[in-house]
Amino acid sequence: MVTIMVGDFSLLPPRGMRDLVGEDAEILEYLFNEFKNYARINGFKPVIPPTLEYFKLFEKKSGEEIKRSMYVFEDKAGRLLSLRPEITASIVRIYLRLLRGLPKPVKLYYVAQCFRYEEPQHGRYREFWQAGLEVIGVRGVEGDLEAALTASSFLDKIGLEHFYEVSNVSLHRSIMSGFGIPVETQDHVLHLIDKRMNDKAIEELRNVNSDAADAMKKLIELSLDDVRQYIDEYKDVLSNYLEKLEEELDRTTRFIEILGDMGYKAVYNPNLVRGLAYYSGLIFEYKAIGGLELSIGGGGRYDGLTTVYGGPFEYSTGLALGLDRIALSIKGVKPPYRPRVLIIVLDHNLVGYAFKIKRIVEDIGAESTLYHHSKIKKALSTASKAGYDLALIIGKKEFEEKVVTVKDLRTGHQTRVASDEVVREIVEKLARI
Amino acid sequence: MVTIMVGDFSLLPPRGMRDLVGEDAEILEYLFNEFKNYARINGFKPVIPPTLEYFKLFEKKSGEEIKRSMYVFEDKAGRLLSLRPEITASIVRIYLRLLRGLPKPVKLYYVAQCFRYEEPQHGRYREFWQAGLEVIGVRGVEGDLEAALTASSFLDKIGLEHFYEVSNVSLHRSIMSGFGIPVETQDHVLHLIDKRMNDKAIEELRNVNSDAADAMKKLIELSLDDVRQYIDEYKDVLSNYLEKLEEELDRTTRFIEILGDMGYKAVYNPNLVRGLAYYSGLIFEYKAIGGLELSIGGGGRYDGLTTVYGGPFEYSTGLALGLDRIALSIKGVKPPYRPRVLIIVLDHNLVGYAFKIKRIVEDIGAESTLYHHSKIKKALSTASKAGYDLALIIGKKEFEEKVVTVKDLRTGHQTRVASDEVVREIVEKLARI
Numbered sequence: 001m002v003t004i005m006v007g008d009f010s011l012l013p014p015r016g017m018r019d020l021v022g023e024d025a026e027i028l029e030y031l032f033n034e035f036k037n038y039a040r041i042n043g044f045k046p047v048i049p050p051t052l053e054y055f056k057l058f059e060k061k062s063g064e065e066i067k068r069s070m071y072v073f074e075d076k077a078g079r080l081l082s083l084r085p086e087i088t089a090s091i092v093r094i095y096l097r098l099l100r101g102l103p104k105p106v107k108l109y110y111v112a113q114c115f116r117y118e119e120p121q122h123g124r125y126r127e128f129w130q131a132g133l134e135v136i137g138v139r140g141v142e143g144d145l146e147a148a149l150t151a152s153s154f155l156d157k158i159g160l161e162h163f164y165e166v167s168n169v170s171l172h173r174s175i176m177s178g179f180g181i182p183v184e185t186q187d188h189v190l191h192l193i194d195k196r197m198n199d200k201a202i203e204e205l206r207n208v209n210s211d212a213a214d215a216m217k218k219l220i221e222l223s224l225d226d227v228r229q230y231i232d233e234y235k236d237v238l239s240n241y242l243e244k245l246e247e248e249l250d251r252t253t254r255f256i257e258i259l260g261d262m263g264y265k266a267v268y269n270p271n272l273v274r275g276l277a278y279y280s281g282l283i284f285e286y287k288a289i290g291g292l293e294l295s296i297g298g299g300g301r302y303d304g305l306t307t308v309y310g311g312p313f314e315y316s317t318g319l320a321l322g323l324d325r326i327a328l329s330i331k332g333v334k335p336p337y338r339p340r341v342l343i344i345v346l347d348h349n350l351v352g353y354a355f356k357i358k359r360i361v362e363d364i365g366a367e368s369t370l371y372h373h374s375k376i377k378k379a380l381s382t383a384s385k386a387g388y389d390l391a392l393i394i395g396k397k398e399f400e401e402k403v404v405t406v407k408d409l410r411t412g413h414q415t416r417v418a419s420d421e422v423v424r425e426i427v428e429k430l431a432r433i
Numbered sequence: 434m435v436t437i438m439v440g441d442f443s444l445l446p447p448r449g450m451r452d453l454v455g456e457d458a459e460i461l462e463y464l465f466n467e468f469k470n471y472a473r474i475n476g477f478k479p480v481i482p483p484t485l486e487y488f489k490l491f492e493k494k495s496g497e498e499i500k501r502s503m504y505v506f507e508d509k510a511g512r513l514l515s516l517r518p519e520i521t522a523s524i525v526r527i528y529l530r531l532l533r534g535l536p537k538p539v540k541l542y543y544v545a546q547c548f549r550y551e552e553p554q555h556g557r558y559r560e561f562w563q564a565g566l567e568v569i570g571v572r573g574v575e576g577d578l579e580a581a582l583t584a585s586s587f588l589d590k591i592g593l594e595h596f597y598e599v600s601n602v603s604l605h606r607s608i609m610s611g612f613g614i615p616v617e618t619q620d621h622v623l624h625l626i627d628k629r630m631n632d633k634a635i636e637e638l639r640n641v642n643s644d645a646a647d648a649m650k651k652l653i654e655l656s657l658d659d660v661r662q663y664i665d666e667y668k669d670v671l672s673n674y675l676e677k678l679e680e681e682l683d684r685t686t687r688f689i690e691i692l693g694d695m696g697y698k699a700v701y702n703p704n705l706v707r708g709l710a711y712y713s714g715l716i717f718e719y720k721a722i723g724g725l726e727l728s729i730g731g732g733g734r735y736d737g738l739t740t741v742y743g744g745p746f747e748y749s750t751g752l753a754l755g756l757d758r759i760a761l762s763i764k765g766v767k768p769p770y771r772p773r774v775l776i777i778v779l780d781h782n783l784v785g786y787a788f789k790i791k792r793i794v795e796d797i798g799a800e801s802t803l804y805h806h807s808k809i810k811k812a813l814s815t816a817s818k819a820g821y822d823l824a825l826i827i828g829k830k831e832f833e834e835k836v837v838t839v840k841d842l843r844t845g846h847q848t849r850v851a852s853d854e855v856v857r858e859i860v861e862k863l864a865r866i
Binding site: 010011012013014015017018019020021022024025026028029033036038040041042043045046047048049050051052053054071073074075076077079081083090093094096097098099102103104105107108113115117126127138140141142145146149153254257258261262309310338340345348351352354355356358359362365366367368369370371372382385386 | 443444445446447448450451452453454455458459461462466469471473474475476478479480481482483484485486487504506507508509510512514516523526527529530531532535536537538540541546548550559560571573574575578579582586687690691694695742743771773778781784785787788789791792795798799800801802803804805815818819
């Protein structure tokens with residue numbers, strides 16, 4: 001092996017990327033696991049979408065901010081590719097390509113990293129982990145609730161108290177459409193509201209149509225109880241959308257009610273519009289209770305997104321959780337502890353034998369590492385420093401006498417156990433940790 | 434929602450990328466899970482490396498073929514980035530940056546997708562899944578064995594019979610170095626052997642040094658029993674490497690022996706050289722038994738790779754398994770079956786109540802989906818078509834009488850169960866599936 005010093009080599013990952021190790025990696029792995037478990041027992045099936053997609057896929061409906069911040073490049077054959085900035089577009093494409101023959105509802109989950117070229121901040125990275133649920137083929141609120149409650153079960157399990165902010169963009173879209181505001185302007189106004197630039201949003205809208213601006217200003221300060229009255233007030237402007245608005249108002253109300261019945265706080269907030277241009281009705285966000293009330297995810301209806309990609313109209317709803325934010329929010333929460341066993345083999349020639357003992361420990365499901373060192377004192381000090389709970393010591397004497405020395409590293413208590421009794425002894429000892 | 438037909442839009446993912454759904458996704462998820470489980474109980478800790486790295490990281494030691502086939506592009510700030518073609522380089526970088534203070538051995542695992550711009554073939558994709566184990570800080574063969582046997586436990590668990598091909602590039606490297614062959618030529622010769630172009634490799638070597646070519650030709654046809662005699666024969670040429678070769682010969686022999694003791698066939702094959710330029714000694718590959726004897730992964734010693742990135746010398750060994758190849762090899766093997774429950778709610782107003790029943794099913798750990806339809810016949814036919822095992826039916830009558838109708842969809846047997854007895858009934862029914 002040639003050893004070249006690379007003088008200008010930096011050990012840092014590229015800006016905005018992370019090296020996840022230790023507790024940070026353990027917690028993310030724990031979140032991956034629990035999320036997938038709750039998705040599965042709630043009847044969602046896995047999809048593993050490609051990390052690279054054609055740029056075109058995201059061009060249409062991902063929202064202006066996302067488009068600006070995509071990693072885009074040409075491959076060697078000149079294809080314009082993009083590292084996915086979000087997953088729903090891929091899911092819809094894959095649904096249309098492979099899954100539209102399945103009985104409805106089609107319920108899908110994914111855990112996947114996404115990429116956005118944005119200024120890195122605390123809790124915001126250029127590569128980040130999304131866990132998502134999608135329900136295709138359900139018109140009723142039970143579809144929205146099935147996704148939402150599955151995510152809540154997961155958040156409950158990992159000990160993250162949360163509440164819902166709920167809104168419905170069908171009202172925002174309809175009122176602007178009613179006033180003849182072009183879709184691109186609508187997208188831009190909603191983008192500004194999403195960025196908490198309400199004043200700027202209303203101002204820009206006012207430059208196009210001042211009645212629309214007044215109506216919009218009123219809307220984003222509305223309480224849920226006043227929505228029906230608002231629709232009444234603007235019924236001429238909204239005349240083409242009344243049926244849809246009725247359905248969506250009913251959806252919003254029942255979504256909030258049933259979440260409440262299930263023990264989750266859900267508050268209506270018409271200021272919430274979400275950054276993605278494909279939402280068509282109910283939308284919601286998850287906020288962590290306590291501390292910074294960080295938004296840890298969200299979702300909503302995207303009925304008809306299938307048609308953007310040339311497919312038939314499908315009712316669709318879904319959500320995505322930001323696992324990095326969630327990991328930050330549960331900082332300090334520890335995944336279930338596993339006792340750790342160090343198998344110390346003192347003699348070079350007993351390595352093979354020690355691996356047989358290790359297989360026994362593996363079968364028990366305890367965590368073990370094999371460590372070869374001829375000096376027992378040195379080995380035990382390593383074991384303690386590295387935080388092991390139990391040491392199994394295998395030397396020549398132990399081998400000849402068919403025993404294993406078992407040492408509890410926290411109490412210092414040590415016993416010699418017949419090899420064929422070692423399983424029982426370990427199980428017993430570990431149960432006490 | 435505006436619905437635009439995108440005329441030129443293709444539903445296919447970019448060339449060489451895959452949309453993994455259904456059984457393909459289920460099996461990969463199952464492999465992710467089981468691999469991580471065996472890694473963890475064998476004392477390996479998770480690392481989640483960034484998907485994007487500086488191109489420089491791979492430039493030095495990944496081997497000529499990999500370098501040619503990387504996805505490389507500039508980000509918006511002009512950084513030359515690469516989608517990782519393999520993971521070990523990242524692990525070594527991360528070890529040097531964050532983990533070198535930890536007590537040895539440092540044992541790490543990862544499951545991550547890699548990217549290579551190659552001609553797609555059956556079982557070879559431009560995005561593919563690697564599962565890896567790395568052991569840093571162990572000089573003895575127990576380090577190699579701990580990684581190897583952990584992978585074997587995983588392969589056993591998923592039902593994949595396998596054997597090992599074992600080689601040791603220290604001999605190939607030393608004999609060529611002894612004859613004064615420059616490292617770049619060595620890399621190229623080994624690359625050709627790796628591509629099964631032995632004749633071309635020997636011929637190109639002969640153009641540089643015909644004695645070296647003779648020695649190399651002999652070496653790649655050697656049996657393990659003859660290695661010591663070979664070293665003797667070339668002891669003048671190898672005089673600078675004798676100690677290292679002795680250690681590596683002992684390692685190879687014991688690696689094969691102990692694997693044999695543990696029940697795994699391991700055969701010496703000096704034709705095996707592996708495509709990565711960083712290997713320094715023992716190397717091995719996993720082959721599936723039966724069928725095409727596909728190579729499903731491999732690994733080896735990469736002592737000192739740390740120094741390439743400016744760090745201190747560390748003993749290191751590791752392996753990576755190709756999960757896509759493994760998924761192909763166990764095609765037909767099914768992950769453990771979970772019975773599926775459809776909760777049919779017949780009345781719009783009972784959706785909230787039905788979600789409470791669903792939570793009970795969730796707590797049991799059974800898989801369930803909520804389905805709202807006012808026509809029971811239609812709902813049951815959907816349930817059967819979609820392959821559910823059990824239906825829980827909740828209508829107005831059931832709600833008022835505080836019962837749930839439980840229907841076994843395979844036998845057609847149907848009972849009415851008191852709501853507070855529903856858990857016991859489901860558990861009992863599911864146990865019989």
